[in-house]
Amino acid sequence: MLMQQTRKVLVGHTSWDNEPVMFPVRYYGNTLILARARYGKTTIAKIIACAVSEFRPLIIIAPYFDTDDWYGLKYLNRNAEYKKCIPFLKCINNFSIKLSRFKDYSDWVSLGFPDVASQLITQFAKIKKLHNDDPEIFAEFLVKLPKTDKELENFNITFAKYNINLPSRIADATHQSINLRFNLVKHLFWFPKDERHSVDDFGKIVALNPHVLIDLEEDNEYKSRAYVGIILKDIKEYLKQLQPLLIIDEADKVAPDVRDLIYYPSSLNEIMEYKNKYQRLGVNMILCTQDPGLLFHDLKINPDFIITGQIETQMPGLSRELLDKIYYDPDKNIRNFMLLNENRSYTIFKPLKCPCMLRSLKEVWDGKL
Ligand SMILES: Nc1ncnc2c1ncn2[C@@H]1O[C@H](COP(=O)(O)OP(=O)(O)O)[C@@H](O)[C@H]1O
Numbered sequence: 001m002l003m004q005q006t007r008k009v010l011v012g013h014t015s016w017d018n019e020p021v022m023f024p025v026r027y028y029g030n031t032l033i034l035a036r037a038r039y040g041k042t043t044i045a046k047i048i049a050c051a052v053s054e055f056r057p058l059i060i061i062a063p064y065f066d067t068d069d070w071y072g073l074k075y076l077n078r079n080a081e082y083k084k085c086i087p088f089l090k091c092i093n094n095f096s097i098k099l100s101r102f103k104d105y106s107d108w109v110s111l112g113f114p115d116v117a118s119q120l121i122t123q124f125a126k127i128k129k130l131h132n133d134d135p136e137i138f139a140e141f142l143v144k145l146p147k148t149d150k151e152l153e154n155f156n157i158t159f160a161k162y163n164i165n166l167p168s169r170i171a172d173a174t175h176q177s178i179n180l181r182f183n184l185v186k187h188l189f190w191f192p193k194d195e196r197h198s199v200d201d202f203g204k205i206v207a208l209n210p211h212v213l214i215d216l217e218e219d220n221e222y223k224s225r226a227y228v229g230i231i232l233k234d235i236k237e238y239l240k241q242l243q244p245l246l247i248i249d250e251a252d253k254v255a256p257d258v259r260d261l262i263y264y265p266s267s268l269n270e271i272m273e274y275k276n277k278y279q280r281l282g283v284n285m286i287l288c289t290q291d292p293g294l295l296f297h298d299l300k301i302n303p304d305f306i307i308t309g310q311i312e313t314q315m316p317g318l319s320r321e322l323l324d325k326i327y328y329d330p331d332k333n334i335r336n337f338m339l340l341n342e343n344r345s346y347t348i349f350k351p352l353k354c355p356c357m358l359r360s361l362k363e364v365w366d367g368k369l
């Protein structure tokens with residue numbers, strides 16, 4: 001695959017003399033879009049998405065739906081200066097993921113299981129024959145985890161046929177935390193008779209469609225972290241072939257500023273891999289957040305570009321003095337952003353009127369790839 005050249009896309013006009021402001025889309029790179037809620041972060045990302053869709057596949061992940069409307073990308077905003085929308089955007093929602101796909105320790109950390117509980121449950125969840133991807137059957141199994149030496153013996157005999165052999169009984173506290181936690185999250189997994197469509201491979205979806213929007217719908221951050229971890233793992237092997245622009249909205253929810261390595265959720269592990277390793281396969285990643293203070297610290301170090309509105313921020317390189325130059329008045333529909341380049345020169349601009357609709361009807365996915 002040929003290295004793509006940097007393409008520049010129009011995102012707005014300078015606030016003082018109305019000159020066009022171009023955002024450079026590199027073959028690879030990473031960009032942060034920062035501003036408080038309702039400032040227009042998602043709208044800017046949509047302006048970029050519309051322009052980029054002409055020359056690169058898009059993968060958009062909306063992990064935490066609030067009032068944003070990514071579905072509007074499919075429909076043209078007739079009043080826009082730059083007319084463009086993405087009719088071939090595949091919108092994935094109303095889906096669930098099977099239990100046996102949660103194979104890694106960090107998948108269970110994502111779901112809020114403590115350390116030892118995550119280690120234990122990781123071994124069992126991936127044994128599909130044990131539960132047939134039915135969370136109720138798995139819940140019954142978890143109750144049977146042995147708390148005494150006597151129980152341990154019976155347990156190992158009963159489950160030997162699944163190659164399960166526990167070396168020792170488990171502590172009462174672990175037994176309790178596994179069972180309590182699983183009961184709280186079991187509705188997040190696909191279950192028999194589930195009306196949500198189960199997705200066995202997000203890689204196939206992104207390979208088969210020109211552009212994909214994955215909408216997680218609920219505002220449940222455990223689900224967001226665990227699901228986004230699996231989504232990013234699935235699409236990894238298609239990156240080289242697709243060279244997509246990956247946009248993750250509300251990124252602090254899936255890349256939180258966790259300090260202790262053993263508590264990194266799978267989504268954070270993957271996002272860091274994308275930034276440090278997979279980027280050079282040809283992924284350009286845009287992360288949006290209204291709260292950079294909550295975003296994982298390493299993601300704030302040297303992003304290629306920052307697009308920011310006025311926000312109380314702990315971003316290195318964004319001084320109070322700079323931020324004070326940005327003017328915002330939502331009542332008059334005035335919103336200025338600052339584009340910081342990698343040499344940290346800056347341009348203050350007003351964004352384009354969104355080329356696509358700001359709001360539109362959400363269509364429910366039919367489960368077809
Ligand atoms: N470029 C724009 N042109 C017109 N209206 C905008 C623009 N950007 C934002 N808005 C308005 O502000 C609202 C919030 O924008 P949004 O992009 O959802 O903000 P955020 O993602 O920062 O919370 C939009 O629904 C729209 O009404």
Ligand SMILES: [Mg+2]
Nearest residue numbers: 041042068249
């Ligand atoms: Mg938003």
